Amino acid sequence: MIKISIIGSGNVAQHLIQAFAKSTQVTVVQVLARNRSAIAQLIEASKIISDYKLLVKADLYIIAVSDDAIAAVSEQLPFKNEYVVHTSGSIPLEALSDNNRKGVFYPLQTFTKGKEVNFRTIPLCLESQFIYDYDLLKRVGNAISDKLYTIGSEQRKALHVAAVFVNNFTNHMYSIAAAICEENRISFDIMKPLLQETAEKALLLSPEAAQTGPAIRHDQTTIEQHLSFLEVPLQREIYQLITKSIQDNNGTKL
Structure with a gap:
């Protein structure tokens, strides 16, 4: 023992x-x-x-x-x-x-x-x-x-950074989504099937292959509508930054 x-x-x-x-x-x-x-x-x-x-x-x-x-x-x-x-x-x-x-x-x-x-x-x-x-x-x-x-220690450092994106940052996105739902009198429960399907697709496919949404489609009309809707400056800034990251990563590595 x-x-x-x-x-x-x-x-x-x-x-x-x-x-x-x-x-x-x-x-x-x-x-x-x-x-x-x-x-x-x-x-x-x-x-x-x-x-x-x-x-x-x-x-x-x-x-x-x-x-x-x-x-x-x-x-x-x-x-x-x-x-x-x-x-x-x-x-x-x-x-x-x-x-x-x-x-x-x-x-x-x-x-x-x-x-x-x-x-x-x-x-x-x-x-x-x-x-x-x-x-x-x-x-x-x-x-x-x-x-x-x-x-090794260097690989573990990379793993930890990647894990922050997969877990901590993703969970923060859920928190922002939950706040938007709450502010508009919508139960966050309605998002749970989408949340689950998103995670399952990332596991089944590569994350890049699973990417959908207005950013990767370069749907500027929808993007502008979303930005106009968001009243919290930090939420708008996050939306813009992630939209740019998705578009910059479309077909290339970050």
Whole structure:
């Protein structure tokens, strides 16, 4: 049985705790958490600690904290030459302290408190400072996911940027659409079949092949009507910028 300690209590830490709890190959021996209440329902109270000095021996220590805290947290670990990984998409492996052997265990997914995910379908991007540690990282990954990828820090940075476009920016477009619907007394539910079909087409076809709408048709009459309708300056600016990007990308790469 592989012994794991998790440092952190946020969304990623919570989902990892739940994923590992379903595995017969891995056990979480401790969770070091500032916010004890956030994970109180996920793991036995005896396994939750708040003092670095209480960390016991484990095969792998997973730092699942905010990006700007990773380096500082890794420096506080009270041991040397253990295997320590972080879960960030944008922070390089080198940010971890040199006191320990380094790695990255990055789940490429969006995590929201209270929203369960199927970890077996989530891509896990793995990176290890030393080849001899990579086998352990693979075994831990296989314990919860069927999709493992060897991804270096530079590739992971690109993945994270791409993921922001796919997830964060797309979701913001949904928020703008929801606001427009609400302002005009329309339920956003009417948009849900369109939202689902758009995502399914992007998965079935390439995103470029799935593109439709007035921008790619260069339907300037409709575009001008939409711009006249939008009263919020920032919404107009976003509409114009994305319209230009779609038209510039029509048949070419961004």
